[in-house]
Amino acid sequence: MVTKIRKSQRIHARIVVMDSDKEAVHQLMRLLGKEGYKVEAIEQINKMLEKIKNEQIDVLILAVEAWDNRGYELIPTIKKMNRFLPIIVTSADDSIETATRVREQGIFFYAIKPLDIKEIKLALKNALSKKFVSSGEALFIQKEEIQKAFDDEILDLADASKILKLSKPTVSKLVRNGELPASRIGNKWYLIRNQLLEWLRVTAAGNQRNYGTLILETMDEGVAVVDRRLKIVSCNSAYLQALDVPRDQIIGEYCYRVSHRSVVPCDESSCPVRQAFRTKRPVKFMHINYDSEGNEHYCDVIALPMKEKDGKVAHVVEIIRDNTETYNLNRHLNWIRSFFAHECRKTLGPIVMNISALVDENLSASISIERRDKMLLSSLCSLKFLHDMIRNYIISCKYETEKLQCNKKSVYVYKNIFPQIIEEFHPILSKKGMDIETEIKGERPIWCDPDFIKIAFSNLINNAVKYGTAKTKIVCWLKMTDDEFEFNILNEGVGIPHDKLYDIFNRFTRFGKLAISGTGLGLHVVKLIVEMHNGTLKAQSGYLIDNKPITYDEFYANENLYKMKDKNLRKFARFILKIPSGEDTQKMEV
CATH class of the missing domain: 3.90.105 (Molybdopterin biosynthesis moea protein, domain 2)
Incomplete structure (x- = not known):
């Protein structure tokens, strides 16, 4: 039940509003003034804290937008000064995250802008009803509450x-x-x-802890001391520097919130700190931590128990070693080892056998000319396959280490690059009975790195051949304008699963159910090259209906086409590469 507040009591109530939106403050003061409330607007934080300290505020209306949109960060400080002060928080942000973050701090009422004045009036009545004596008109704060709050002054x-x-x-x-x-x-x-x-x-209490702090500071690695509640009680400067946070935000905080940026503690079986407390022995685990940008870091977490005279462990020293670079290096080395153990042996074996047979006079004499051509063709295809895989892996690694340089110059793609690529793929195309149909529009040069563009085209064509249906055509369009160059390649084949259209360019992404050799790096390298040229790359897939490509979205949106879903429809894959032509090329004569 809400106690009725008389008009004279409203006049005595000390209401303070803090909001960076002056228009909203003026409107709120005007509306509450009509109800008989005396409202004061404050912009300076120091002045507001001084009033709270001197018990000169009965209800505080605080906007999230105050103090550079960090008004809610003042709530813990205000609560420590006077935990009985009713705080009404207003916000223009209607998100659940903001509402949850603010409500968890023990506020009296939370209102979304534009404010409903009826809600605000009701909230004020409820807040003030706890402050007034039912039989009197004077506003007071109980002395016992003041004494309890004094310790948090x-x-x-x-x-x-x-x-x-x-x-x-x-x-x-x-x-x-x-x-x-x-x-x-x-x-x-x-x-x-x-x-x-x-x-x-x-x-x-003594210098013992000071000596411990000095010891921690001599260590180059980030070190923290954790108690049995899993809270950090001390750390060195290297720890603060690694996390890029001030000391006051770490001391007293849970270690998993700071080190792992997690809201929940680790499982006891994988938590080195807990294990060190339990076993009283040093423990080491590898954890995946995340930085403020969400990047993964592979870290060795070492927990060293600190034993007291009676043998009990009151604290544990936690050392975190970021081994992400070493982990990635080992991952690459393992990949290379697996690659050479499997793909190279699988590819080089038949090549050596074919060439050995062809150079042996006795064996070659018994092999027909047609068979020799097939053996030579197979060897050439396998060598190109091996060459492309190694090249793609080297480019990917150089890009990660920022050692990849793009040397751009003016190039006529349709004359200087594309014909060479078609010639290189002649053996592979012949082996699968495929052909490339080319359509060229425009004869403008583009500003690019010719070696990288050649690799990008090669990877796209190789992907079309690898996943394309034998004895079909690969269609390529080259379109050049003053502003943009576009390369469009389409092939009939297995297509691209609808759920992989957006991650097909990720590193090591492959069609796992297909027994086709590869590293999953070809399309990833194409994306890297396009990004280096400030261009775009898009994948499409769907069905070929009357030899017309219909994307998945178009197919499912059309009722007449969707009725054909149970039929054995041919699939296609299409990649659209676009890069700017470059200002320098626009000045050149064709």
Whole structure:
């Protein structure tokens, strides 16, 4: 039941609004003023905290958009100063994430902009009903609550220097170095009284921990000390530098939130810290951690128990070694080993046998000319296959290590590059009975790296031959304008699964159910080359109906076509490559 608030009580209520949207503040003050409320707008954080400290606010209306859209970050500080102050939070962000993040901090009411004045009035009544005495008109805060909240009083540097009996510059230096627990709000530092007293108690307890800190600082690796609650109690500068966070955001936080950026702890069976507490022995595990950008890091996590005199383990030293570079190197080495053990042996074996037979006078005399041609053709195809796989892998590795250079110049693709590629594929095309049909529009040069463009075309044609149906045509379009060059290649064959159209260009992506040799790097390398030329690459697939390519989306959207889904329809795959022609080429004469 809501206690009715009289008009005179509304006038006595001290309501403060903090919002960067001045128009919204003015409108809220005007509407609440009509209801008899006396509302004050505050823009400066220091002034608001001073009023809270001096108990001069009864209800705070705080906008998420205040303080550079970080108004909600002030709530923990306000709660520590006066945990009984009702806080009404307003926000223009209607997302569930923002609402959850704000509500978890124990606010009184959460309202979405544009504000419903009826909701705000009801929230104010509910908030003020807890502040008023039912028989009186004066507003008061209970003395017992003030005494309980006093332990969490927030101090500035001057107050802290008096308690520590140190000069203000000395306290300021300790705060800036992260040696004192403090929070920065605006341009000022603030400390919580009970945290400051705890720091003083620990410091005065002896120099043992100070020596431990000095030892940690001598280590080049990031090191943290974790207690049985899995909370970090100490760390060295290398640990802070590796995570790029200030000390006050780490001390007292759960280790898995900091080191692994996870909201849940590791399973006990895979948590080295827990295992070290349980076994009282050093433990080492490999974990996959994620940085602020979501990138994977393969880290060795080493937990060393710190035993006390009675043999009990109160703390564990956690050392995290980022071995991502070593892990990737080993992965590449394992791939190369597997590649040469399987693909090279599989490819080189028949080549050696064919060539050995062809150069042996006795054997070659018994082999027909037609058979010799087939053996030679098979060997040439296998050698090209092997060459392309090694080349694609080298390009992929160089791109990852940023050692790939693009040397652009003006090139006539249709004259200087494309005919050479067609000639190189003649043996493979002949082996599968396939042919390439070419259509060229425009005779403009393009600004590109000819070697890389040749590799891109080669990989696309090789993909079309590899996954294409024997004795069919591969259709290529080359279109050149003043602004753009387009290469379009289409083949009939197995097509591309609908769910792989968007990840077909990822590294090592292959059609797992097809017994076709390959590394899954060809299309990935094409994408890298296109990106180096600031271009685009797109994959399409679907069905050939009356020799017309119909994409999956077009097929499923058309009811008449969809009725044919149970028929044995031919599939196609198409790749569309586009790169800018380049300003330099537009000035050249054709």
